[in-house]
Amino acid sequence: xxxxxxxxxxxxxxxxxxxxxxxxxxxxxxxxxxxxxxxxxxxxxxxxxxxxxxxxxxxxxxxxxxxxxxxxxxxxxxxxxxxxxxxxxxxxxxxxxxxxxxxxxxxxxxxxxxxxxxxxxxxxxxxxxxxxxxxxxxxxxxxxxxxxxxxxxxxxxxxxxxxxxxxxxxxxxxxxxxxxxxxxxxxxxxxxxxxxxxxxxxxxxxxxxxxxxxxxxxxxxxxxxxxxxxxxxxxxxxxxxxxxxxxxxxxxxxxxxxxxxxxxxxxxxxxxxxxxxxxxxxxxxxxxxxxxxxxxxxxxxxxxxxxxxxxxxxxxxxxxxxxxxxxxxxxxxxxxxxxxxxxxxxxxxxxxxxxxxxxxxxxxxxxxxxxxxxxxxxxxxxxxxxxxxxxxxxxxxxxxxxxxxxxxxxxxxxxxxxxxxx
Amino acid sequence: xxxxxxxxxxxxxxxxxxxxxxxxxxxxxxxxxxxxxxxxxxxxxxxxxxxxxxxxxxxxxxxxxxxxxxxxxxxxxxxxxxxxxxxxxxxxxxxxxxxxxxxxxxxxxxxxxxxxxxxxxxxxxxxxxxxxxxxxxxxxxxxxxxxxxxxxxxxxxxxxxxxxxxxxxxxxxxxxxxxxxxxxxxxxxxxxxxxxxxxxxxxxxxxxxxxxxxxxxxxxxxxxxxxxxxxxxxxxxxxxxxxxxxxxxxxxxxxxxxxxxxxxxxxxxxxxxxxxxxxxxxxxxxxxxxxxxxxxxxxxxxxxxxxxxxxxxxxxxxxxxxxxxxxxxxxxxxxxxxxxxxxxxxxxxxxxxxxxxxxxxxxxxxxxxxxxxxxxxxxxxxxxxxxxxxxxxxxxxxxxxxxxxxxxxxxxxxxxxxxxxx
Numbered sequence: 001x002x003x004x005x006x007x008x009x010x011x012x013x014x015x016x017x018x019x020x021x022x023x024x025x026x027x028x029x030x031x032x033x034x035x036x037x038x039x040x041x042x043x044x045x046x047x048x049x050x051x052x053x054x055x056x057x058x059x060x061x062x063x064x065x066x067x068x069x070x071x072x073x074x075x076x077x078x079x080x081x082x083x084x085x086x087x088x089x090x091x092x093x094x095x096x097x098x099x100x101x102x103x104x105x106x107x108x109x110x111x112x113x114x115x116x117x118x119x120x121x122x123x124x125x126x127x128x129x130x131x132x133x134x135x136x137x138x139x140x141x142x143x144x145x146x147x148x149x150x151x152x153x154x155x156x157x158x159x160x161x162x163x164x165x166x167x168x169x170x171x172x173x174x175x176x177x178x179x180x181x182x183x184x185x186x187x188x189x190x191x192x193x194x195x196x197x198x199x200x201x202x203x204x205x206x207x208x209x210x211x212x213x214x215x216x217x218x219x220x221x222x223x224x225x226x227x228x229x230x231x232x233x234x235x236x237x238x239x240x241x242x243x244x245x246x247x248x249x250x251x252x253x254x255x256x257x258x259x260x261x262x263x264x265x266x267x268x269x270x271x272x273x274x275x276x277x278x279x280x281x282x283x284x285x286x287x288x289x290x291x292x293x294x295x296x297x298x299x300x301x302x303x304x305x306x307x308x309x310x311x312x313x314x315x316x317x318x319x320x321x322x323x324x325x326x327x328x329x330x331x332x333x334x335x336x337x338x339x340x341x342x343x344x345x346x347x348x349x350x351x352x353x354x355x356x357x358x359x360x361x362x363x364x365x366x367x368x369x370x371x372x373x374x375x376x377x378x379x380x381x382x383x384x385x386x387x388x389x390x391x392x393x394x395x396x397x398x399x400x401x402x403x404x405x406x407x408x409x410x411x412x413x414x415x416x417x418x419x420x421x422x
Numbered sequence: 423x424x425x426x427x428x429x430x431x432x433x434x435x436x437x438x439x440x441x442x443x444x445x446x447x448x449x450x451x452x453x454x455x456x457x458x459x460x461x462x463x464x465x466x467x468x469x470x471x472x473x474x475x476x477x478x479x480x481x482x483x484x485x486x487x488x489x490x491x492x493x494x495x496x497x498x499x500x501x502x503x504x505x506x507x508x509x510x511x512x513x514x515x516x517x518x519x520x521x522x523x524x525x526x527x528x529x530x531x532x533x534x535x536x537x538x539x540x541x542x543x544x545x546x547x548x549x550x551x552x553x554x555x556x557x558x559x560x561x562x563x564x565x566x567x568x569x570x571x572x573x574x575x576x577x578x579x580x581x582x583x584x585x586x587x588x589x590x591x592x593x594x595x596x597x598x599x600x601x602x603x604x605x606x607x608x609x610x611x612x613x614x615x616x617x618x619x620x621x622x623x624x625x626x627x628x629x630x631x632x633x634x635x636x637x638x639x640x641x642x643x644x645x646x647x648x649x650x651x652x653x654x655x656x657x658x659x660x661x662x663x664x665x666x667x668x669x670x671x672x673x674x675x676x677x678x679x680x681x682x683x684x685x686x687x688x689x690x691x692x693x694x695x696x697x698x699x700x701x702x703x704x705x706x707x708x709x710x711x712x713x714x715x716x717x718x719x720x721x722x723x724x725x726x727x728x729x730x731x732x733x734x735x736x737x738x739x740x741x742x743x744x745x746x747x748x749x750x751x752x753x754x755x756x757x758x759x760x761x762x763x764x765x766x767x768x769x770x771x772x773x774x775x776x777x778x779x780x781x782x783x784x785x786x787x788x789x790x791x792x793x794x795x796x797x798x799x800x801x802x803x804x805x806x807x808x809x810x811x812x813x814x815x816x817x818x819x820x821x822x823x824x825x826x827x828x829x830x831x832x833x834x835x836x837x838x839x840x841x842x843x844x
Binding site: 048056060069070071073100107127256263286287 | 472521715
């Protein structure tokens, strides 16, 4: 296709007329399509139905002999710490298993840092004007938690190798109110990029003005690949330990997109000292997690090989959906110069950047045609994309035909936004 | 038996010798018994094994058609709000279902009051020197949460009708830093007492100097009776609504001691405005609770009649245990004037008061003989019983023979403590 900014006035008018006609066609279809949420499709959920029967009236005892039905086990059952330790690439002693929502674990971490400080410095962050580095575009729910606690958000650009590390190092070293960084290091939300070894190394080694700088390492898509197996990611915990900053990383994960979002298991990881600090407060906060459901996951997946084999099945469902998004975006937008997008090898999103200033117009147009896309701006702190260009596409939930239609509508809406005034 | 303080010197010496001989006998038995935790026995857990199969590969849809396996449903599934609303005697619209631990819900409530204030006054309690009224003896885990957030605890005596309301009203009206009261209104931990209608009414109507006074109403044992059906308890929500203080009560409950402590469902209740306030923050805090497990409970228990019928089975197991404790305490301590105890009609504990100053000595003696009892003082703020007299007995977990032995040992240890120096 011709770049839009090389079109003659006549070509622009003719293109605009063609786009209008297509929009009118979509309007007549009375569409009702949803691409907003990083949500598994029903066919993906079917893959884990066996989990529902994994613990029965005779099978409630853990392999090591604990009655999963009764009280006890503040950090999950022993076998689950091994399983999810293997999953995160850390030792069982560096894992705490709890609840069904890693977002809840992350929220709790921020809340506790605010009210009680960290394992390095037992002094509340409250009242100290704390700030976090936020690679953008990023995950809206991370930003919302920071916002709720009045933690300032300092945006840092994202490269294919991870956050702009020159900028991260400069800011962390200069400003003691910068207390941490939040990231999705593998198949990042929404770009799909994975941190390079150099990025991990620099995050582990960098000097920070804050004595208890924390990296909230949301490894949400650790095994959620589409192509040739999970992307390699260097161990942040090993790198930080080696660099003499063992308490720096706080790692999170869950089975929400492995088993069930509405019935999975979440877990966190960190140094043994971090875990001891967490266990101490967990004793005050809860009677402990649902051990029966944790046991279901241990018995159903058995080991990390079991999880990886299971993820192949998810990949087979998801790969065609991501391919369809790319195929349609290529057909509609390649060469136009008005949009670029990522081609993720894993995770749950495709990230699309329009020319500056087009995103919110395009998303609104699509909504008017019955195609819901995550609101423009959502991937930035306070929901404000300074260049109004990023759109997060979530291809997983709709069926293939609906997804293709929704992507086409969005792409034509982007064309329409670019041609506005023609 | 003769009152100990009427014994002659000779009688005391002979009694002391007899007690020593019995202690020596216990020592030779090398006991290892545990009466510390309000924990169901294995036979009680067996009652709910059917729950494990309540959701299977074909049954994951809620009655109203929601896929329990996927994202969504921040406050549980519709049918669960109805079920636990009936359980708490409030409307479904006044219920939020979430997680497996009511202690976690209560902790979160306190944490959020500290950092964000209440539905009545959106101003953090942080830095305002807040205090709570604590009826004593009470539940140690309530006190530990207050302690963690630096909330001062003001003890109030407990009567059979509930807290000393003259004192509660006086303190709440006089001091604006007193922001709330924590209680277990039915079959209270540890006394087993249930609040009278007058107590509920006065709690609802009383003037408080704090504009957003909160009653944390931990209805942990709402249906956990031993005798002739659950004790009646007036509705704190209805009373507060009528008194013009609808936001005052925050109600909590769980199925920990109905189904499984390690795999149950917790819920909270309050006015619709309170619930709206909570849902707003829950959206930031979590992706939502485990809907599959909530659905299990809905399908297994069906309705409040199903829960009540199920509780009859628990009662049949527990009643003989509580009776045994009372029988042995009566045999060993009645008429001695050195101990009184409660005869609960429900709940999980018997509360025993020794003569002043004996409790910690008796508990330590018992521990030395292999009988673990909750540490003396645990039922008071900061674990300090000013009169060193209260002992919490938890009869539910040990088998009947073990329980009888443990109670006997404890009773003889109390005798020993009372005779010390003879």
